[in-house]
Amino acid sequence: MDLHYTPEHEMVRKMVRDFAEQEIAPTIKEHDREQSFDRGLLNKMAEQGLLGICLPVKYGGAGMDYIALGIACEELERVDTSARVILSVHVGLNSMTLLQWATEEQKERYLVPQAMGERIATYGLTEPNAGSDVAGLQTTARRDGDRYILNGEKMWISLADVADQFLIFAYTDKAAKHRGISAFIVEREFPGVETGTIHGKLGVRAGNSGSISLQDVAVPVANRLGEEGEGFKIAMSALDNGRYTVAWGSVGLIRACIEASVRYANERHTFGVPIGEHQLVQQMIAQMVQRRDIGELLCLKAGWLKNEGRRNTRETSMAKWYCCDAAFDSAADAVQVHGAYGYSDEYDVERYLRNSKGAVIYEGSREIHTIMQAQYALGYREDRPLRCEMPAYDLDEWEAEA
Amino acid sequence: MxxxxxxxxxxxxxxxxxxxxxxxxxxxxxxxxxxxxxxxxxxxxxxxxxxxxxxxxxRQAEAPGAVDSYRGVWVWVEQFNGQASSISWEMMGQGRLLANQLGVSLTACVLGENAHPLAEEAIAYGADRVFLAEDPTLRVYRTEPYSKILYALVREHRPEIFLLGASSRGRDLAGSVATDLYTGLTADCTGLEIDPETRLLRQTRPAYGGNIMATILTPHHRPQMATVRHRVFEVPARDPARQGQIVPVSVSLSENDIVTRVVDFIVEEEEVNLADARIIVAGGRGVSGSEGFEPLRELAHVLNGAVGASRAAVDAGWIPYAHQVGQTGRTVRPDLYIACGISGAIQHRAGMSTARVIVAINKDPEAPIFDVATYGIVGDLFQVVPALTAQFRRKLRT
Amino acid sequence: MLTALGGDQIARMSAVHVRRKNLHAIVCIKSVPDTTEVRFNPETNTLMRDEVESIINPFDTYAIEEALRLKEAHGGKVTVLTMGPPKAEKELREAVAMGCDEAIFLSAREFAGSDTWATAYTLAQAIRRIGAYDIIFCGKQAMDGDTGQVGPGVANQLEIPQLTYVFKVREIDLEGRSIQVERLLEEGREVVETRLPALLTVVKDINQPRYPTFRGIRTARRLEIPVWGAAEIEAAPQYLGLDGSPTQVIRVFTPPKREGRVEMIDGDSVDAMADALADRLLGDKVV
Incomplete structure (x- = not known):
């Protein structure tokens, strides 16, 4: 039992904090207001090695563990959610899924450039008519010799416009329902791939979200990830990692709420005293701190299980569920602490509030996680071993050169 | 232990x-x-x-008596191109007070080439005696020859107090001389007093960016050396009729013995010299962009002042670092500091709170900058600053 | 006589001033409290010290960066050196994570309480022990003490030239043993050259320090950092720590509050307020 962060974790935290404060914070308001995605930020994150943070050095990664990934997400979202989203989709949902399921050839070809940040990756599961209801997918993949022909429409895909490689889920056998879904690595350069941008989002306005349209896209059989029909399991295992990054990010957002609120509560005076002396303000701040501590512990538990190579679907779901709700509540309180100033974009807390709502919906809505936890408790649900499990973190193996 | x-x-x-x-x-x-x-x-x-x-x-002490053989207060007169820096005369004023209190003489050390006029100035500002070292090798300040000469003078004449300005050159020189002498050096002092009982110099200086102050003694080593922060002490009245003794110091330095050469000096147009500005108009987060500094520049222009900035404005890239006031920027002490749209974080206040008069213009009546301000206006800087500029244009013309 | 000396000392004597092609830079850093996080308790007027992390003195990060850039340009290595309590080792590892190759940690009870003189002496002794070098880099001053005196002190102890407030390293000639830099002074930039080895203190404008890298963090994790005490650096005990420090702090206090309260200027219009303020300032004779 050891809840200490290692010196390396502390160094990662400081590195990412400095990075976020210097590279993201100065311009984030502008990007948020203009709904513009900072492509240069991706390059900087790549250069810094963040896009391969928890991947083995031999695959072009940084060789850190899964807790370091979480810390990076926390520190990025402490400044803005849009930056954490990059790690969630590129690392959590895509690269870690390749690490878990891909063949050596696929890893060489796709994972290595992703880990080095040379190619940006995202994850295409959600569709206009299929979110929580994964079986409602309409995208299809028809086998045609040594290739598949993909057709369909993906929606609410983070980094859709900037990604070079997509992990696409499609039916190879609609009749088999969950067991008829397969996963494919699709390159932007494949003919028939088009992407579009979604504007007018409530939050994460500095992030890129969009749609992917697939029209008779020919994908080599070699690009199928896992076996035919294994797509649903792959998609769910990817969510174990995506949700993990979202949970950690939410802890960072709570942290930002606390810092802003404490600063303001010490500065702002009403009725002749700093507002921090008013007990109802204290209550809000105390609750934020409580949520941060609980959230961090839940995330650490999930991260520890990942480092150990143990199944963590339930624990990750719990962390994601709790942290995202807690971040939303904390952001609402932070706006309240700031009063009318919090309601204007002169302060950051209104952005925190807008940014915090999305995560209560995506990567398993609050309702999905509630039901999952109930099902675990009632014995309606259990996690069976997978053909490919997420590998445990092994320091020597992760740091070994190719 | x-x-x-x-x-x-x-x-x-x-x-x-x-x-x-x-x-x-x-x-x-x-x-x-x-x-x-x-x-x-x-x-x-x-x-x-x-x-x-x-x-x-x-603590182990030097043999008693050794310390008592040191007498007198010294000041190093810093010069650039034959001009003394104002800090030198500020120290002369304070040095005079210390010397009077101790009942000893005040000595100025003037080093340069053709520096005789400065020696006379030093007397006019209060020196009883001037050590004047004139030599071509001393024309421009360099650590090595300056340090050697002052070291030798101190060893020979044994002053009890030696003050230097906390300028770039003063700090460069003081660190070198004090090391050679194995004596205490208190940097960047804002307060200097004599303890009447012990004759010791009580040296007070800020630390942790001005969050705390420390009073420091050099009990057993001499001279008690200190560098003194710019614009803490007043320049004394100049009395050209004052009499004093100018003692020439023979300089036996050859250019060949000095390893460091000054090759060039670059004075840039638009060089921001916040340290010397009497009036600073500074902007913070509230100016909202680089063009937001325009009205501040106009006001500074009308007042013949300089433009400063908070770290928030510099970090946002609205204005270069040379303008930054505060703990990680310049520490300034102008007569007038006009803070526009600056909330007044402790790190910023550390760099400006000793200005004589501080004006705070801010939309937020609760901004901490008002805690250190002399005058405050709650309002939009984009309205207040141009109005103030217009008022000064009118009033200063008549 | 040589036989009377230890192997270490012989190596040291022969190593200094040898012409070399590869750079050896030594960077002196200090672990300081992260003052951007220091909060002040307005009620008690004391520092709120919970959760105050220590960091590399921000000015020293520019020194590290400049050393690393020279190493990248000329080949060679960078050694980072600090003196401090046990927890300051963290800052050395972070410097290694930025790219420094070796680290030396001066940490011993007898160093505690050092003022600038004793600190400079201790660092200089350690640098003598390290051996041959071309440049020593320091930040222009520490964020906590703000003295800026240790760099000149070290140069003086080692009897090498000092170039303070360096804004730009223009040229360095490792074989010809010379360096030309620009120094940032009040009136402008002084271009100055001297011989190597030399000690440079650098200002913030000189560069933009890099972030630590993951490769660096992996190296830092495995690097063994020697810890040196008084014996290892052959220091004279009377020059160390509190005993070796000529200065003595006798009082620490919080600065007095500014006298008087702010006078708020009200008025019916912005012009009226500006008019009133301008009159006050003219009356105060600050304009």
Whole structure:
């Protein structure tokens, strides 16, 4: 039992904090207001090695563990959610899924450039008519010799416009329902791939979200990830990692709420005293701190299980569920602490509030996680071993050169 | 050896020392005060202990008497291109007071080429005696020759106090001379007083970006050296009729013996010299962009002042770092500091709170900048600043 | 006589001033409290010290960066050196994570309580022990003490030239043993050259320090950092720590509050307020 962060974790935290404060914070308001995605930020994150943070050095990664990934997400979202989203989709949902399921050839070809940040990756599961209801997918993949022909429409895909490689889920056998879904690595350069941008989002306005349209896209059989029909399991295992990054990010957002609120509560005076002396303000701040501590512990538990190579679907779901709700509540309180100033974009807390709502919906809505936890408790649900499990973190193996 | 000696028998576990320690170096373990590695021997805890359980170890001292053979107050007169910097005369004023209190003479050290006029100036500003070292090798300040000459003068004439300006050159020189002399040097002082009982110089300086002040002594080494912060002391009245003695110092330096050469000096147009500005108009987060500094520049222009900025504005890229005032920028002490749209974080206040008059213009009536301001206006800087500029245009013309 | 000396000392004597092609830079850093996080308790007027992390003195990060850039340009290595309590080792590892190759940690009870003189002496002794070098880098001053005196002190102890407030390293000639830099002074930039080895203190404008890298963090994790005490650096005990420090802090206090309260200027219009303010300032004779 050891809840200490290692010196390396502390160094990662400081590195990412400095990075976020210097590279993201100065311009984030502008990007948020203009709904513009900072492509240069991706390059900087790549250069810094963040896009391969928890991947083995031999695959072009940084060789850190899964807790370091979480810390990076926390520190990025402490400044803005849009930056954490990059790690969630590129690392959590895509690269870690390749690490878990891909063949050596696929890893060489796709994972290595992703880990080095040379190619940006995202994850295409959600569709206009299929979110929580994964079986409602309409995208299809028809086998045609040594290739598949993909057709369909993906929606609410983070980094859709900037990604070079997509992990696409499609039916190879609609009749088999969950067991008829397969996963494919699709390159932007494949003919028939088009992407579009979604504007007018409530939050994460500095992030890129969009749609992917697939029209008779020919994908080599070699690009199928896992076996035919294994797509649903792959998609769910990817969510174990995506949700993990979202949970950690939410802890960072709570942290930002606390810092802003404490600063303001010490500065702002009403009725002749700093507002921090008013007990109802204290209550809000105390609750934020409580949520941060609980959230961090839940995330650490999930991260520890990942480092150990143990199944963590339930624990990750719990962390994601709790942290995202807690971040939303904390952001609402932070706006309240700031009063009318919090309601204007002169302060950051209104952005925190807008940014915090999305995560209560995506990567398993609050309702999905509630039901999952109930099902675990009632014995309606259990996690069976997978053909490919997420590998445990092994320091020597992760740091070994190719 | 621990820095703080705690008498465990005497300690009553009241925790008073823990509360006052600025460095988190004390904690209570089993109702006894325990000191850790954070201790800097600052002595803050000694006076609060109700039972005198705390003490600092005895220090080895120079033989008594050696210290008493040092007498007199010295000031180094810093010059650039034959012009003395104002800090030199500021120190001359304070040096005069210290010398009078001690009943000793005030000596100026003037080094340069053709620096005789400066020696006379030094007398006009209060020196009783001037050591004047003139030589081509001393035309431009360089550490090595300046340090050698001052070292030799101190060794020979044994002053008890030696003040230098806390300027780039002053700090460069003081660090070198004090090391050679093996004596104490207190940098960047904002307060200098004589303890009448001990004749010791009480040197007070800010630390931790002005969050705390420390008073420092050099009890057993001489001279007591200090560098003095710019614009803390007033320039004394100049009296051209004052009489004093100019003592030429023979310089036996050859250019060949000096390893460092000054090749060039680049004075840039638009060089921001916040340290010397009498009026600074500064902008912060509230100016909202680089073009937001325009009205501030206009006001500064009308007042013949300089433009400053908070770290927030510099970090946002609205204005270059050279304009930054505060703990990580310049420390300034102008006559007038007009803070526009600056909330007044402690790090910023550390760099400007000693300005004579501070004006705060801010939309937020609760902004901490108002705590240090002389005058405050709650309002939109984009309205207030142009209005102020217009008023000064009108009033200064007539 | 040589036989009377230890192997270490012989190596040291022969190593200094040898012409070399590869750079050896030594960077002196200090671990300081992260003052951007230091909060002040307005009620008690004391520092709120919970959760105050220590960091590399921000000015020293520019020194590290400049050393690393020279190493990248000329080949060679960078050694980072600090003196401090045990927890300061963290800052050395971070410097290694930025790219420094070796680290030396001066940490011993007898160093505690050092003022600038004793600190400079201790660092200089350690540098003598390290051996041959071309440049020593320091930040222009520490964030906590703000003295800026240790760099000149070290140069003086080692009897090498000092170039303070360096804004730009223009040229360095490792074989010809010379360096030309620009120094940032009040009136402008002074271009100055001297011989190597030399000690440079650098200002913030000189560069933009890099972030630590993951490769660096992996190296830092495995690097063994020697810890030196008084014996290892052959220091004279009377020059160390509190005993070796000529200065003595006798009082620490919080600065007095500014006298008087702010006078708020009200008015019916912005012009009226500006008019009133301008009159006050003219009356105060600050304009």
């Amino acid at each position: 621990p820095l703080l000696i705690i008498d465990e028998q005497a300690c009553i576990g009241c925790g008073a020392c823990v509360d006052v320690c600025p460095f988190a170096a004390l904690e209570m373990i089993d109702d006894i005060a325990v000191v850790n590695d954070n201790c800097t021997a600052c002595s803050a805890c000694l006076e609060v202990c109700p039972v005198d359980a705390l003490s600092l170890p005895e």
